[in-house]
């Protein structure tokens with residue numbers, strides 16, 4: 001929140017102050033020891049703790065949790081908010097009482113950018129969400145479906161290697177962040193839409209804008225009375241992004257419908273074909289969904305797949321490459337393992353991945369220190385509940401700070417902040433949602449349904465980039481000098497692009 005916004009808020013609080021005092025006199029607070037909320041700092045009237053979040057809320061919330069504990073209570077505007085920052089507490093919310101916390105809060109971004117929550121990410125818990133999730137899991141994200149697109153991923157990755165070869169030959173500095181961004185957009189487009197779409201650059205920009213908007217603590221969501229003023233400018237940005245994204249999705253659907261009407265025979269349909277067939281087929285295994293799905297639902301589901309797939313994979317790869325460049329010892333160890341496993345092959349194949357155990361540790365460590373979604377996606381409680389002796393009211397917002405958990409020396413020992421893949425040696429900590437110290441994909445009913453695809457994307461690209469090339473930082477920069485600044489949004493990328501110079505390992 002900027003100083004100007006904060007000043008305007010203070011003026012508003014001052015204006016409302018007499019009214020608030022009057023309410024307090026008319027409706028005195030009843031003290032009931034059974035209604036004790038979790039500990040937390042004291043907040044301001046009207047805005048509560050919104051002003052405390054700062055530019056990097058995941059870091060601020062971690063600092064506060066060190067003072068107030070792993071189950072901390074805040075008030076964001078009028079919304080009771082619980083911040084969870086320990087594996088034990090995360091397990092209580094995401095496993096033991098998962099059924100109570102499996103919903104999502106209503107947010108302006110979901111209403112106005114995500115088609116009124118008609119997809120999956122922002123949809124409240126219930127029959128509609130279950131049907132969409134079942135459809136996506138079975139028809140789009142099953143292991144067999146994802147594996148059937150391996151050839152398309154390989155082709156796009158091959159093209160990136162080719163372009164990096166040229167840069168290596170010319171001794172050029174490469175914008176690794178940008179290259180990886182284009183690659184993940186291309187790989188995703190091929191799988192979702194069957195082709196690289198003409199709007200792909202715009203799509204990439206909009207995805208970053210969406211991540212920022214989605215992660216924002218938008219006053220309209222917390223102090224609805226102030227929403228109309230659009231003090232932070234989010235409403236304006238949501239409208240602009242919504243217009244742009246809708247045009248791209250409309251073009252994609254139109255092209256697919258046109259192809260279908262011309263009877264173009266596609267041996268392997270893409271995601272859009274599969275979703276459109278849901279609407280068109282008379283007898284569907286997803287009968288309930290097929291009956292209600294219309295163009296808006298299709299766009300919302302597609303948007304979930306686009307956003308879920310592109311941004312998260314991109315950011316994870318960018319951070320892992322950054323850590324490898326800061327830790328040449330780890331980079332060399334990984335290169336040696338890959339060489340050992342795939343011997344003279346130029347390309348890492350998806351079938352090699354299960355044999356690359358050090359790569360697995362590198363990816364776990366990267367996702368531990370740099371989870372793509374540091375606060376997961378906000379959950380919401382569906383009923384009043386007592387947790388660990390504290391009262392959590394219905395419709396509380398639940399924020400699980402996995403970024404904070406990764407930095408806690410009580411969980412990861414004194415070297416918690418170091419990039420040290422060896423910590424996973426002989427450990428059976430897995431990142432699929434069963435071990436609560438490491439949940440980059442979330443856990444429970446809302447666990448990421450695209451985990452299998454996400455892990456393939458990340459492992460394949462990282463393995464290929466370090467197998468084909470050695471990497472140096474530009475202008476003689478030493479590994480320790482590489483900045484690791486973050487930029488906040490629903491996903492947290494590097495604040496500055498990663499630049500590096502590749503040299504060919506196998507000329």
Ligand code: HEM
Pocket residue numbers: 120121122133304305306308309310312313316371372373376377378440441442443445446447448449450451453454455458
């Ligand atoms: C490295 C890659 C990825 C990471 C780190 C990641 C992470 C996450 C996280 C943290 C959540 C929120 C869990 C929660 O609310 O507790 C989530 C949800 C979701 N992800 Fe992913 N994800 C990745 C890849 C993907 C891919 C490839 C797709 C789809 C193509 C996808 C689609 C989704 C969807 C639809 C949800 C919402 C699930 C629901 O609300 O029921 N994700 N992901």
